[in-house]
Amino acid sequence: MAARRIVLWDIDHTLVDTRGVGRELSAIAFERATGRRMERQAKIDGITEPVIFRETAKLHGLQTDRSDFERFAAALADVHVQRIADLRERGHALPGAAAALDAVAALPGYEQSVVSGNVRSVAEIKLATFGLDRHIKWALGAYGEDADERADLVRIALARAKVSPEDALVLDDTPAGVEAGLVAGVQVVAVATGRSSADDLYDAGALTVLPDLTDTARVISSLA
Template identity: 35%
Template sequence: MKRMILVLWDIDRTLLYTGDIDRRVYKETFTSVVGRPPTALPARGTGITMPLAVRELLRVNQVPEEDVETFAARIVDELPERLASHQELLVNDGVIMPGAMDALAAVQKAEHLIPAVVTGNLRGNAETKLSALGLIGYLDTTIGGYASDDPNRPTLVRIAQDRAAAKYGSSFNRDNTVIVGDSLEDVRTGLEGGARVIAVASGTTTEQQLRAAGAQHVLADLTSTPTLLRFIDQACGSPLAPQDRGRIGAVAAAGNGGR
């Protein structure tokens, strides 16, 4: 029997795309909490966690620094409920990324693969999006890592690994954990957090950029399910190449230097 592999899916631009709905929710929530509409919104497709995006939103809109943390906490608390109020909009305007449903179904069906989530979304936002587009049943959302757990995305890998270990009775580390995601943040999350990375160039980052950042494998999209399954097994079936070990060391050193 093959050893268990934890497959951690990113959500936005990897599995689904909700257009400007997130930005609309940021705008509405900012206006509700701060008392005026924002003049600037978070950048698209960066992959940073929602709590960090909220702080960026406050600062670029000239909210006094002494008010940032208070307002950020209030906005983060309000975001899941406000997104849920747009359920109909998500259903009508949200899009499942090409091949995503078949890929999710194949990973769920494979006995040695455990499908979960590591995402920059708050848990409530993640579950609302996945439910609206009919994808939540393919994932074990109880063992995911969410921005509501920690704003530092690489930390979410260990959170998900620990939850999976408690539920499934196996230990998970870099050698049997894979992230599937579209952004440079997904690659950084794997390198720094303890997972192999299969990148999908379905977002705003090119295949070349994803490969240069350290992804073990890169796909143009999720339309070839057999290729994805093969890459998952390959990523967890052999030691890291020397250049990948070097990238991990460099990321770790940079992270320690910045603390």
């Protein structure tokens, strides 16, 4: 049965912070996929994994195709599995994330999934590592391998969840995430827990910006 409402969470800097581990693992996967050491990385905030990979490759003078990305994505998933201990030791769930997920799960008629630039396998590993996966309906979400543009990911999630834009809500920490939700016609609650300030998020069009997820009652009231 379709959810009456679905809450679509971003992952990085909204629910978890990998504290540099994510970039290290991306560098390993990049070298495995391309044979080149990753000397620098393209912009990542709010950007999908295929675009990050393609633009990073260009910075190294490489032209890539879908098969190159698929090799990268497989390597990225493998290295996340291999380095779960590092991820758990150095990264963390953001304060209030677990309580917020639990509180949303207790709301009648609500379901939760993910809209993330991460590929699905990595998204699953990240949330499972920090115990944040128990309420997530993975099949209803959208992930980096599904589309290049984040607004398209929101639309894909709506289609998978079989809900209208009015019955969905996006929580994200980046201007790109805010803009994607609005382009898809979805209400957005921004969380200023990433690299973007509250002013940046308001400028992107967010009507509600939370400083973090620590005030569970405020998180829930923002969903109305």
